[in-house]
Amino acid sequence: MGALLELENVYADIGQFHILQGVSMTVPENSVTVILGRNGAGKTTTLRTIMGYVHARSGAIRFLGQSITSLPTHQIVRAGMSYLPEEGHVFANLTVEENLLLATSRRDKRVQEKLEKVFTVFPDLKDALRRHAGTLSGGQKQMLGMGCLLLSDSPLMLIDEPSKGLSPKMVEKLVEVIRMLRTSTTVLLVEQNFYLASQVGDSFTIIDDGQTVLRGTMSEFVQSEELQQRYLGLHVAEGGW
Ligand SMILES: Nc1ncnc2c1ncn2[C@@H]1O[C@H](COP(=O)(O)OP(=O)(O)OP(=O)(O)O)[C@@H](O)[C@H]1O
Numbered sequence: 001m002g003a004l005l006e007l008e009n010v011y012a013d014i015g016q017f018h019i020l021q022g023v024s025m026t027v028p029e030n031s032v033t034v035i036l037g038r039n040g041a042g043k044t045t046t047l048r049t050i051m052g053y054v055h056a057r058s059g060a061i062r063f064l065g066q067s068i069t070s071l072p073t074h075q076i077v078r079a080g081m082s083y084l085p086e087e088g089h090v091f092a093n094l095t096v097e098e099n100l101l102l103a104t105s106r107r108d109k110r111v112q113e114k115l116e117k118v119f120t121v122f123p124d125l126k127d128a129l130r131r132h133a134g135t136l137s138g139g140q141k142q143m144l145g146m147g148c149l150l151l152s153d154s155p156l157m158l159i160d161e162p163s164k165g166l167s168p169k170m171v172e173k174l175v176e177v178i179r180m181l182r183t184s185t186t187v188l189l190v191e192q193n194f195y196l197a198s199q200v201g202d203s204f205t206i207i208d209d210g211q212t213v214l215r216g217t218m219s220e221f222v223q224s225e226e227l228q229q230r231y232l233g234l235h236v237a238e239g240g241w
Contacts, residue, residue, distance in 0.1 A: 003062075004029045004156055004186050005050070010059035012049045019045045021210040023059070027156070032178060032187040034201035034218065036194075036232060042210040043190040044086060047158045050188075051083050052076045063156070082154035086161045086190075088145045092134030096125055096144055099133050103148035111151075118147040121177055139170045146177055156186050163193040175199045194232070198222045206231050 005027040012020040023046050027033045035043045048054045050061055052073040061069045068076050083089075090099050100118065104111045119126040122143045128136065133144060142162055149157055159178075163171050171193060178200040181187055191197040197204070201218035214231055221227055 002029050003027065004064065005188065006060070006062045007046070007050070008060040008062075010046075010049060010061060011057045012045060012054050013057055014045065014054060019054075019210050020049060020056075022212065023049075023207060023210070024212045025205040025215065027186060027188050028203065029186050030182065031202040032182050032189060032200050034197045034204045035188065035190045035207060036192075036197060036204055037207040038232065039192075041207045043207055044160055045210075046207060047083065047085075047160055047188070047190060050076075050158060051081065080155040081158060082149055082152040082156070083158045084145050084149050084160065084162065086164060088141045089148070090133040090136075090141050090144050092132065094133060095130055096133055096136070097129040099144055100125070100147060100151060103151040108153075114151050114153075118150050121150070121180065122147055122173075138165050139167065142166060142170070143173070146174070150177075150181070154185065156188065157181060158188045160190045161192060162189075163191060163196050171196055194228070 003026045007023055007025045010020055010023045011018070020042050023042065025033070035046060037043050045054055049056050052071055056069050059069070060067060063079055063081070068079060091102070094102070100115060104114065124140060125144060125147055128140065133141065136144060146162065149159070162174055166174065174196060178187060178189065182200070189197070189200070198218060204216060204218050204221055205212055206214040208231065214227070
Protein backbone atom coordinates (compact mmCIF):
# COMPACT_ATOMS: atom_id res chain seq x y z
CA MET A 1 0.00 0.00 0.00
CA GLY A 2 1.91 3.10 -1.25
CA ALA A 3 1.53 6.66 -0.04
CA LEU A 4 -0.77 8.60 -2.32
CA LEU A 5 -0.25 11.88 -0.51
CA GLU A 6 2.56 13.00 1.77
CA LEU A 7 3.00 16.17 3.77
CA GLU A 8 6.41 16.85 5.21
CA ASN A 9 6.82 19.58 7.80
CA VAL A 10 4.38 21.99 6.16
CA TYR A 11 4.21 25.60 7.39
CA ALA A 12 1.51 28.00 6.21
CA ASP A 13 0.34 31.47 7.16
CA ILE A 14 -3.00 33.23 6.87
CA GLY A 15 -2.27 36.95 6.78
CA GLN A 16 0.29 37.57 9.51
CA PHE A 17 -0.79 34.50 11.50
CA HIS A 18 1.39 31.40 11.51
CA ILE A 19 -1.34 28.75 11.31
CA LEU A 20 0.46 25.57 10.24
CA GLN A 21 3.77 25.07 12.01
CA GLY A 22 4.96 21.62 11.06
CA VAL A 23 2.23 19.38 9.66
CA SER A 24 3.41 15.97 8.47
CA MET A 25 1.27 13.05 7.38
CA THR A 26 1.05 10.14 5.01
CA VAL A 27 -2.15 9.11 3.28
CA PRO A 28 -1.90 5.50 2.07
CA GLU A 29 -3.75 4.50 -1.08
CA ASN A 30 -7.21 2.88 -0.80
CA SER A 31 -7.69 3.80 2.81
CA VAL A 32 -9.36 6.41 4.98
CA THR A 33 -7.04 8.70 6.91
CA VAL A 34 -8.70 10.90 9.51
CA ILE A 35 -7.33 14.22 10.72
CA LEU A 36 -8.36 14.72 14.33
CA GLY A 37 -7.79 17.68 16.62
CA ARG A 38 -9.45 20.27 18.77
CA ASN A 39 -11.29 23.32 17.42
CA GLY A 40 -8.94 25.76 15.75
CA ALA A 41 -6.06 23.25 15.60
CA GLY A 42 -5.49 23.77 11.88
CA LYS A 43 -7.35 20.84 10.31
CA THR A 44 -9.29 22.82 7.71
CA THR A 45 -6.21 24.91 6.93
CA THR A 46 -4.31 21.69 6.26
CA LEU A 47 -6.90 20.62 3.66
CA ARG A 48 -6.93 24.11 2.13
CA THR A 49 -3.14 24.10 1.94
CA ILE A 50 -3.13 20.70 0.19
CA MET A 51 -5.65 22.10 -2.32
CA GLY A 52 -3.50 25.19 -2.92
CA TYR A 53 -6.03 27.70 -1.53
CA VAL A 54 -3.51 28.53 1.19
CA HIS A 55 0.14 28.83 0.18
CA ALA A 56 2.62 26.54 1.96
CA ARG A 57 5.48 28.79 3.12
CA SER A 58 7.80 25.81 3.58
CA GLY A 59 7.78 22.03 3.67
CA ALA A 60 6.71 19.60 0.96
CA ILE A 61 3.40 18.24 -0.31
CA ARG A 62 3.66 15.30 -2.69
CA PHE A 63 0.86 13.60 -4.59
CA LEU A 64 1.70 10.35 -6.37
CA GLY A 65 5.35 11.13 -5.67
CA GLN A 66 5.27 14.50 -7.45
CA SER A 67 5.58 17.83 -5.67
CA ILE A 68 2.34 19.82 -5.73
CA THR A 69 3.50 22.33 -3.11
CA SER A 70 3.44 25.36 -5.41
CA LEU A 71 0.79 24.33 -7.92
CA PRO A 72 -2.37 26.39 -8.41
CA THR A 73 -5.64 24.78 -7.30
CA HIS A 74 -6.93 23.94 -10.79
CA GLN A 75 -3.80 21.91 -11.50
CA ILE A 76 -4.11 20.09 -8.18
CA VAL A 77 -7.71 19.20 -9.05
CA ARG A 78 -6.60 18.02 -12.48
CA ALA A 79 -3.90 15.90 -10.86
CA GLY A 80 -6.72 13.92 -9.20
CA MET A 81 -8.11 15.49 -6.04
CA SER A 82 -11.65 16.47 -5.07
CA TYR A 83 -12.49 18.62 -2.07
CA LEU A 84 -15.76 18.83 -0.16
CA PRO A 85 -15.48 21.82 2.19
CA GLU A 86 -17.18 21.98 5.57
CA GLU A 87 -19.77 24.45 4.35
CA GLY A 88 -20.64 22.04 1.53
CA HIS A 89 -20.29 22.78 -2.10
CA VAL A 90 -23.52 23.07 -4.00
CA PHE A 91 -24.69 25.70 -6.44
CA ALA A 92 -27.82 27.05 -4.79
CA ASN A 93 -29.37 28.44 -7.97
CA LEU A 94 -28.97 25.21 -9.92
CA THR A 95 -31.19 22.18 -9.59
CA VAL A 96 -30.03 18.99 -7.90
CA GLU A 97 -29.74 17.38 -11.34
CA GLU A 98 -27.64 20.26 -12.71
CA ASN A 99 -25.35 20.09 -9.68
CA LEU A 100 -24.84 16.36 -10.21
CA LEU A 101 -24.20 16.73 -13.94
CA LEU A 102 -21.64 19.46 -13.28
CA ALA A 103 -19.68 16.98 -11.18
CA THR A 104 -19.33 14.57 -14.11
CA SER A 105 -17.11 14.78 -17.12
CA ARG A 106 -18.79 15.39 -20.47
CA ARG A 107 -16.67 12.67 -21.99
CA ASP A 108 -17.66 10.12 -19.36
CA LYS A 109 -19.77 7.45 -21.06
CA ARG A 110 -20.85 5.92 -17.74
CA VAL A 111 -22.67 9.00 -16.38
CA GLN A 112 -26.10 7.36 -16.28
CA GLU A 113 -24.74 4.26 -14.58
CA LYS A 114 -22.93 6.39 -12.00
CA LEU A 115 -26.01 8.54 -11.39
CA GLU A 116 -28.02 5.39 -10.70
CA LYS A 117 -25.39 4.37 -8.15
CA VAL A 118 -25.71 7.77 -6.44
CA PHE A 119 -29.52 7.42 -6.38
CA THR A 120 -29.23 3.96 -4.85
CA VAL A 121 -27.23 5.47 -2.01
CA PHE A 122 -29.26 8.70 -1.76
CA PRO A 123 -32.83 8.03 -2.94
CA ASP A 124 -33.82 11.50 -1.66
CA LEU A 125 -31.73 13.08 -4.39
CA LYS A 126 -33.67 11.30 -7.11
CA ASP A 127 -36.93 12.61 -5.66
CA ALA A 128 -35.49 16.13 -5.55
CA LEU A 129 -33.88 16.25 -9.02
CA ARG A 130 -35.81 19.32 -10.21
CA ARG A 131 -35.48 21.27 -6.95
CA HIS A 132 -33.05 24.13 -6.62
CA ALA A 133 -30.20 23.05 -4.36
CA GLY A 134 -30.67 26.19 -2.28
CA THR A 135 -34.03 24.89 -1.06
CA LEU A 136 -32.60 21.65 0.35
CA SER A 137 -32.13 21.07 4.08
CA GLY A 138 -28.59 21.12 5.51
CA GLY A 139 -28.45 17.32 5.54
CA GLN A 140 -29.73 17.05 1.96
CA LYS A 141 -27.13 19.60 0.79
CA GLN A 142 -24.42 17.55 2.46
CA MET A 143 -25.72 14.43 0.69
CA LEU A 144 -25.74 16.28 -2.64
CA GLY A 145 -22.12 17.26 -1.99
CA MET A 146 -21.29 13.62 -1.24
CA GLY A 147 -23.18 12.57 -4.38
CA CYS A 148 -21.08 14.96 -6.48
CA LEU A 149 -17.97 13.53 -4.86
CA LEU A 150 -19.07 9.99 -5.78
CA LEU A 151 -19.48 11.11 -9.38
CA SER A 152 -16.08 12.80 -9.56
CA ASP A 153 -14.19 9.50 -9.47
CA SER A 154 -11.10 11.27 -8.12
CA PRO A 155 -8.24 9.15 -6.84
CA LEU A 156 -8.13 11.27 -3.65
CA MET A 157 -11.08 12.87 -1.88
CA LEU A 158 -10.63 15.48 0.84
CA ILE A 159 -13.73 15.80 3.01
CA ASP A 160 -14.07 18.39 5.77
CA GLU A 161 -16.34 17.52 8.70
CA PRO A 162 -19.22 16.01 6.72
CA SER A 163 -21.12 15.07 9.89
CA LYS A 164 -21.45 18.63 11.16
CA GLY A 165 -25.07 19.34 12.03
CA LEU A 166 -26.32 15.95 10.83
CA SER A 167 -28.74 13.70 12.71
CA PRO A 168 -27.46 10.34 14.05
CA LYS A 169 -29.36 8.62 11.21
CA MET A 170 -27.57 10.74 8.61
CA VAL A 171 -24.24 10.05 10.33
CA GLU A 172 -24.95 6.32 9.86
CA LYS A 173 -25.54 7.03 6.18
CA LEU A 174 -22.19 8.79 6.02
CA VAL A 175 -20.48 5.77 7.56
CA GLU A 176 -21.98 3.66 4.76
CA VAL A 177 -21.00 6.14 2.02
CA ILE A 178 -17.43 6.66 3.20
CA ARG A 179 -16.95 2.90 3.50
CA MET A 180 -18.21 2.62 -0.05
CA LEU A 181 -15.84 5.34 -1.28
CA ARG A 182 -12.98 3.45 0.32
CA THR A 183 -13.53 0.44 -1.95
CA SER A 184 -12.53 2.44 -5.02
CA THR A 185 -10.65 5.50 -3.88
CA THR A 186 -8.67 7.14 -1.07
CA VAL A 187 -10.16 9.50 1.49
CA LEU A 188 -8.60 12.15 3.71
CA LEU A 189 -11.24 13.14 6.22
CA VAL A 190 -11.37 15.89 8.83
CA GLU A 191 -13.84 14.76 11.46
CA GLN A 192 -14.69 15.84 14.99
CA ASN A 193 -17.36 13.18 15.41
CA PHE A 194 -15.27 10.46 17.03
CA TYR A 195 -17.89 7.79 16.38
CA LEU A 196 -17.78 8.43 12.61
CA ALA A 197 -13.97 8.70 12.63
CA SER A 198 -13.65 5.39 14.46
CA GLN A 199 -16.12 3.62 12.16
CA VAL A 200 -14.46 4.60 8.88
CA GLY A 201 -10.83 5.45 9.67
CA ASP A 202 -7.87 3.19 8.93
CA SER A 203 -5.30 5.62 10.25
CA PHE A 204 -5.26 9.00 11.94
CA THR A 205 -3.17 12.13 12.30
CA ILE A 206 -3.71 14.49 15.22
CA ILE A 207 -2.99 18.16 14.69
CA ASP A 208 -2.63 20.46 17.66
CA ASP A 209 -1.68 24.13 17.47
CA GLY A 210 -0.83 23.76 13.79
CA GLN A 211 1.50 20.79 14.31
CA THR A 212 1.25 17.06 13.86
CA VAL A 213 1.47 15.61 17.37
CA LEU A 214 0.53 11.95 16.86
CA ARG A 215 -0.04 9.49 14.03
CA GLY A 216 -1.06 5.85 14.03
CA THR A 217 -3.71 3.30 13.19
CA MET A 218 -7.30 4.08 14.15
CA SER A 219 -7.71 0.75 15.93
CA GLU A 220 -4.80 1.61 18.28
CA PHE A 221 -6.34 4.98 19.01
CA VAL A 222 -9.85 3.61 19.57
CA GLN A 223 -8.48 1.14 22.10
CA SER A 224 -6.59 3.76 24.09
CA GLU A 225 -8.75 5.94 26.28
CA GLU A 226 -5.55 7.46 27.62
CA LEU A 227 -4.53 8.74 24.14
CA GLN A 228 -8.06 10.00 23.46
CA GLN A 229 -8.07 11.87 26.76
CA ARG A 230 -4.55 13.25 26.35
CA TYR A 231 -4.84 14.48 22.77
CA LEU A 232 -8.51 15.23 22.30
CA GLY A 233 -9.81 15.74 25.84
CA LEU A 234 -12.25 12.96 25.06
CA HIS A 235 -14.13 11.27 27.88
CA VAL A 236 -15.63 8.14 26.40
CA ALA A 237 -17.46 7.30 29.60
CA GLU A 238 -19.23 10.66 29.44
CA GLY A 239 -20.60 10.01 25.99
CA GLY A 240 -17.80 11.21 23.77
CA TRP A 241 -16.67 14.46 22.35
N1 LIG B 1 -9.01 33.73 7.49
C1 LIG B 1 -8.44 33.60 8.67
N2 LIG B 1 -7.86 34.66 9.28
C2 LIG B 1 -7.26 34.54 10.48
N3 LIG B 1 -7.17 33.38 11.17
C3 LIG B 1 -7.73 32.31 10.62
C4 LIG B 1 -8.39 32.34 9.34
N4 LIG B 1 -8.82 31.10 9.05
C5 LIG B 1 -8.48 30.32 10.11
N5 LIG B 1 -7.83 31.05 11.03
C6 LIG B 1 -7.30 30.57 12.30
O1 LIG B 1 -6.48 29.47 12.03
C7 LIG B 1 -6.58 28.50 13.08
C8 LIG B 1 -6.87 27.17 12.46
O2 LIG B 1 -8.15 27.21 11.84
P1 LIG B 1 -8.78 25.92 11.14
O3 LIG B 1 -10.10 26.32 10.59
O4 LIG B 1 -7.78 25.35 10.22
O5 LIG B 1 -8.95 24.97 12.38
P2 LIG B 1 -9.76 23.62 12.52
O6 LIG B 1 -8.86 22.68 13.24
O7 LIG B 1 -10.30 23.20 11.22
O8 LIG B 1 -10.90 24.05 13.49
P3 LIG B 1 -12.49 23.81 13.49
O9 LIG B 1 -12.66 22.42 13.90
O10 LIG B 1 -12.96 24.79 14.51
O11 LIG B 1 -12.98 24.09 12.09
C9 LIG B 1 -7.66 29.00 14.02
O12 LIG B 1 -7.05 29.59 15.13
C10 LIG B 1 -8.40 30.03 13.21
O13 LIG B 1 -8.91 31.03 14.03
